[in-house]
Amino acid sequence: MVVAPGGAAAPGEGGDQARVGEVPPEAAARGVVGTEKAVRWVWDDTGRWYPRLLADGVRVERCLDLRLAHRLLRGAAATAGSRLATTPSGPFDAAGAAEPDRVESLFDVATPQERPDEDALLAEIGAQDEAVADHPRLRLLLVAESAGALAAAEMRHTGLPWDRRVHDEVLAEQLGPRPTGDARPPRMAELAEQVRTELGAPRLNPDSLPDVLRELRRNGLPVTSTSKWELIGLDHPAVAPLLAYKKLSRLHSANGWAWLDRWVPDGRFRPEYVVGGVVTGRWGSSGGGALQLPKSIRRAVRADEGWCLVVADAAQLEPRVLAGLSHDERMAEAGRGRDLYQGMVDAxxxxxxxxxxxxxxxxxxxxxxxxxxxVLPRINRAFPLAMAHVETAARAGERGEVVSTLLGRSSPLPGAQWNQVQADALDDEAGASAQSRARAQTRAWGRFTRNFVVQGTAAEWALCWIAEVRRRLWALGEQGDAGRAPEPFARRPHLVYFLHDELVIHAPQELADEVSAQVRDAAAAAGRLLFGDFPVDFPVSLASARSYADAKD
DNA sequence: GCAATAAGCGCG
DNA sequence: AAAGCGCGCTTATTGC
Structure with missing residues (x-):
């Protein structure tokens, strides 16, 4: 029995009684955690406790994040009738600790987060256990999501190794030298001037969308917006510099020098991953745009001296997940041992x-x-089971019903406004526009639920993958005393980045091959965990290099 | 003068 | 050529 600081004790695998208590981090650091394999820490919020433990050099092997689990079970169709789902909202419905160490200011309007006391923790464990008693897949989802929360905290703790000098080089190559103050970078200023000249608009600010649109139209161009796809292909000398300007402007504002100073002060990028932050179960991120790092700056992601980055990408993940979900053997066969799209050509x-x-x-x-x-009719003919699966999900959504992923995460119900629009269309007085609006909305929700089952199950596969990789990487480093406090990951290969179907691992150079093998095996294990004996492959493209960009291409 | 919104574009 | 799903972030503009 091991207890979390201020959290609850773990109900051991053997079904021991849960107990609540306090363990000071120093005690944990002396070896309470991570040495007893059977221990699963149970706490209200990984984001609240784990960063401090990591700072104390403590790595946690397994946990159950009650807040994440609570939210999942409250929304899951399978547990809709449970005590947990039908009681009024309580402390576990509060948002997570976005910034665990943030000092609450006197002027905070929001009420401070309500903390569950010990009785509440035990009651919650009991209620969750009861809810999932007959739902082993949901139970798997809870522990997978919790493992993801551990990985997310660890990735933030270690950070993504970032070479500020390389980043600056990339920026200087494209934008010119860093300007002082708020001035436009040289290359952007030149392009802005070109745009003005070509449009005959000497005072035009290319950042003002309405002004740009007006000038384009004044020059006889048939555009309705300033978006890239409308501009591409237009025959006018202003178009090329305008597109180039927009491209550079994006780079400068989203990942320019200001971004670098703010998010990579010390050679590590530490984004906050928001586990389960997306309706489908995908992770979101907060701060720094971690999941939108443009390819052009990935050169700046560079392993430390003597280390490398192992970059792993699950190939055609979503179609493979659909093949598994629908038990479409022909589709699985198309992807067996090869690129699934190429397999479709071959077939x-x-x-x-x-x-x-x-x-x-x-x-x-x-x-x-x-x-x-x-192309859809051909796919429909070749893979009828797969298509039927997503069609069924789409029809359910169109009826306003809930759909669920393989492990049991359920889609939200459409909102009140959706129902209102549907009701309006049924009114005797309803005009054609109300009806077409309702029809469009119906189809849109069907597209959402269609995609939900696939994207959501793919996210579950990815959770299992990351959990398995995390476990195997730790085992890899087990020789010697590499994992001891104060820095558990200093001499071990560790996860540093996760992007839906892609993982980056920072590893000692000499372990690159071994890490790659483990990542590949972990993908296969994730596939078995979700789809059992159904023969669908989850191949992983793997490369290692000093820089992220080099490993990707 | 400030907050909310829309447009646009980066990622999967 | 984007479209069809899911996001986060920045800027300018709109609305109060």
């Missing part, structure tokens, strides 16, 4: 890899137009 489903990809995305997203829709 004669489509004529080219591009068509395969386009059509598959249309199937997953509910595309109804263009080339994507044109």
């Amino acid at each position: 004669g489903v489509v004529g080219s890899r591009d068509h395969a990809k386009l059509g598959m995305l249309g199937a997953l997203y509910g595309g109804t137009t263009g080339q994507s829709a044109a």
Whole structure:
């Protein structure tokens, strides 16, 4: 029995009684944690406790995050009738600790987060246990999500190794030298001037969308917005510099010098991952745009001296997940031991890899137009089970019903406004516009639920993958005393980045091959965990290099 | 003068 | 050529 500081004791695998108590971090650091394999720490919020433990050099092997679990179970169709889901909202419905160490200011309007006391913790454990008693897959989801929370905290703790000098080089190459103050970087200033000249608008601010649109139209260009796709292909000398300006402007504002100073002060980028932050169960992020790092600056992600980055990408994850979900053996076969899209070409489903990809995305997203829709009938014929699966989800959504992922995360119900629009369309007085609005909205929700089951189950696969990788990496480093406080990861390979279907591991150079093998095996293990004996492959593309960009391409 | 919103674009 | 899903972030503009 081990207790979390201010949290609850773990109900051991053997079903011991849970107990609550306090363990000062120093005691934990002396070896309470991580040495007893069977221990699962149970606490209200990983983001609240784990950063402090990590700071004290303590690595936690397993946990149950009651807040994450609570939210999942409250929303899951399978546990809708449980005591947990039907009682009024309590402390576990509060938002997580966004900034665990933040000092609450006197002027905070929001009420301070309500902390569950010991009785509440025990009651919550009991209620959750009761809710999932007959739902082993939900139980798996809870521990997978909790493992994800541990990984997220650890990645923030160690940070993504970032070379400020390389980042500055990339910026200087594209934007010119860093300007002083608020001035536009040289290259942007030149392009702005070109745009003004070509449009005959000497005072135009290219950052003002309405002004740019007005000047484009004044020059006879038939555009309705200033978006890239409307501009591409227009025959006018202002278009090229304008597009170039927008590109640089994006880089400068989103990942320029200001970003670098703010988010990478010390050679490590430490984003906050928001586990389960997306409705589908994907992770979100907060601060620094961690999940939108443009490819052009990934050169700056560089391993320490003597270390490398192992970059792993789950190939065609979502189609493979759909094959597993729907038990579509022909689809699984197309992806066995090869690129799934190429497999579709080989099987004669489509004529080219591009068509395969386009059509598959249309199937997953509910595309109804263009080339994507044109390919759909062929996919429908080749993989009827897969298509039926997403179609069923879409129809359920159109009826306003809930759909669920493989492990049991459920989609939200459409909001009050959705119902209102539907009701309005049924009114005797309803006009054609009200009806078409309702129809469009119906289809939109169907596209959402269609994608939900696939994206959500893919997120579950990824959680299992990351949990398994995390476990194996730790085991890899077990020789010697490398894992002792004060810095558990200083001499071990460790996760540093996660992007939906992609992992980056910072590893000692000599372990690169071993790490790669473990990551690959972990993907296979995740597949078995979700889909059992159903023969669907989850191949991983792997590369190691000093820089993220080099490993990717 | 400040907060909310929209447009646009980066990622999967 | 984007479209069809899910996000976060910045800037300018709109609304109060």
